[in-house]
Amino acid sequence: MSSNLNFLIVPLMCPGHLIPMIDMAKLISQQSVAVTIVITPRNVERYGSVLNRAISSGLPIRILQLKFPASEYGLPDGCESIDDLPSFNLSKNFFDASYTLQKQLEDVFNELKPRPSCIISDKHVMWTSDVAKKFQIPWVVFDGMSCFTQLATHNLCVSKIHEKLTDFEPFDLPGLHDKITMTKSQLPGLFNPGNGDRGKELKKVREKIRETELGAYGTIINSFEELETNYINEFKRIKQGRVWCIGPFSQLNKNDLDKAQRGSKDLNNEHDYLIKWLDSQRENSVIYVCLGSLARLTPPQFIELALGLEASKIPFILVVKGGNKKEEIEKWLAEDRFESRVKGRGVLVRGWAPQVVILSHRAVGAFLTHCGWNSTIEGVSAGVAMITWPQFADQFFNQRLVVQVVGSGVEVGAKKVLHLEDEDAANEIQVKREDVCNCIKKVMKEGNEIRERSKYMKKMAEKAIEDGGSSHVNLRLFIEDIMLHTNKCLAA
Structure with a gap:
């Protein structure tokens, strides 16, 4: 569209935030707009294959590497992503180290050609707001959440209804198109910060993020209008129209290698075995189980999940995450002898799973997910039924969207948020093996209506990103908005 535009993209160094912003960089650059993505050396190693392939194809993407001072802030060498943290109690160290990127970026800002026209930043990287003000360009927030979540958050901030409630007292979320009932214990940390000094400290940080976010020029959403029409329209009204839904980003990856390497450049024999195993299974017969890059089930809860999968007699892929409890789980x-008992019917994946590849395989019929927004919209785009097991943050909101609004999933029965930093909840079990087994059977053997709804939403997702589709149109409107703003500034 224009060779004098340059969109500066600044992600939070964390898989669930970096991956969609890399996809976004590719998406914008396909419109002949230069994109500069800020990233650290360790993350270049991890995600560079996908970026360099895009650059080699002729897309105008540039990588700006900034040094991440991990060891200077009490982090292990090479710890440049939140999922690399040995303990979430080191989160403050990580964010303090991240703030050093501000001066590095400001020092090279005027050397970037063309001069950046706007900053698209993860909302958690608050210092980018100051950079945008200093260089007088629009600061656009990428939240990585749905408009349903954005609207629910806005309405709770205004009404403060949750402040009058006990943790497990049901209430209807205010001001929504659908009747959605939750409890305070299921709300994100902004409204449900947990106990103790750590909870109070994080609440202040979240309030600061919220306050900063309200000053954004606009918001980009990894969603599409057909998925959550009423919520997008209302959120746009609140934001004076500067909301652009340009997803689903995962649909952008048509190349099998790009799908496989979205989260890691390393593909090993385990990946080859996994695909061959899927090829040998019947269509829509497999359930894929992954609770995200950060969610870490306690060992007792992992055992309940594993035994529920075994009892279901349904073929499955289970991604094993344990964090600092990994040794207990492996023991x-x-x-x-779990793997021996399920051999041939169940496959366990350690480390990074090529999720988009798995979900798009003909053999996969259901997705047991933590309902992080990336996983949620990837599941919607793949057209698979979902079993929802939210853990923290916006995930209970996403569960309600999938189950009650879209109608493409069932709840496994999680009752409350498990705060990432609460690593002492070592023996907590919210979901029993019977719950897991029953949900799987319900979806895989009886869920015809859910599967039909899932297939319909897949078609809508595919249409949204095609030429003339809702997301394609919104992307062009966003670029035109920044172009108009840039031209006005040049003329002033």
Whole structure:
């Protein structure tokens, strides 16, 4: 569209935030707009294959590497992503280290050609707001959440209804098109910060993020209008129209290698085995189980999940995440001989799973998910039924959208948020093996209506990003808005 535009993209260094922003960089650059993405050396190693392939194809993407001072802030060498943290209690160290990127960026800002026309920043990287003000360009927020979540958050901030309630007292979320009932214990940390000094400290940080976010020029959403029409329209009204839904980003990856390497450049024999195993399964017969890059089930809760999968007799792929409890989980797997018992019917994946590849395979019929927004919209785009097991942040909101608004999933029965920083909740079990088994059977054997709804939403997702589709039109409107703003500033 224009060779004099340059969109500066600044992600939070965390898979669930970096991956969609890399996809976004590719999406924008396909409109002949230069994109500069800010990233650190360790993350270049991790995501560089996808970026360099895009650059080699002729897309105008540039990588701006900034040094991440991990060891200077008490972090292990090479710890440049939140999922690399040995403990979430080091989160403050990580964010303090991230703030050093501001001066580095400001020092090279005027050397960037063309001069950046706007900053598109993850909302958690608050210092980018100051950079945008200093260089007098629009600061656009990428939140990585749905408009349903954005609207629910806005309405709770205004009404403060949650402040009068006990943790497990049901209430209807105010001001929504659908009747959605939740409890305070299921709300994100902004409204439900947890106990103790740590909870109070994080609440202040979240309030600061919220306050900063309200000053944004506009908001980009990884969603599409057909998925949450009423919520997008209302959120646009609140934001004076400067909301652009340009997703789903995962649909952008048509190349099998791009799909496989979205979260890691390393593909090993385990990946090859996984695909061959999927090829051998019947269509829509497999359930894929992954609770995200950060969610870390306690060992007792992992055991309930694993035994529920086994009892279902349904073929499955289970991604094993344990964090600092990984050794306990591996010890149980070995002593219980779980993998031997499910051999041929179940596959366990350690480390990074090529999620988009798996979800798009003909053999996968359902997705047991933590309802992070990336996973949620990837599941919607793949047209698979979902079993929802939210853990924290916006995930209970996403569950309600999938189950009650879209109608493409069922709840496994999680009752409350498990705060990432609360690593002492070592023996908590919210979901029993019977709950897991029953939900799987319900979706895989009886869920015809859910599967039909899922297939319909897949078609809508595909249409949205095609030429003339809702997301394609919104992307062009966003670029035109920044172009108009840039030309006005040049003329002034």
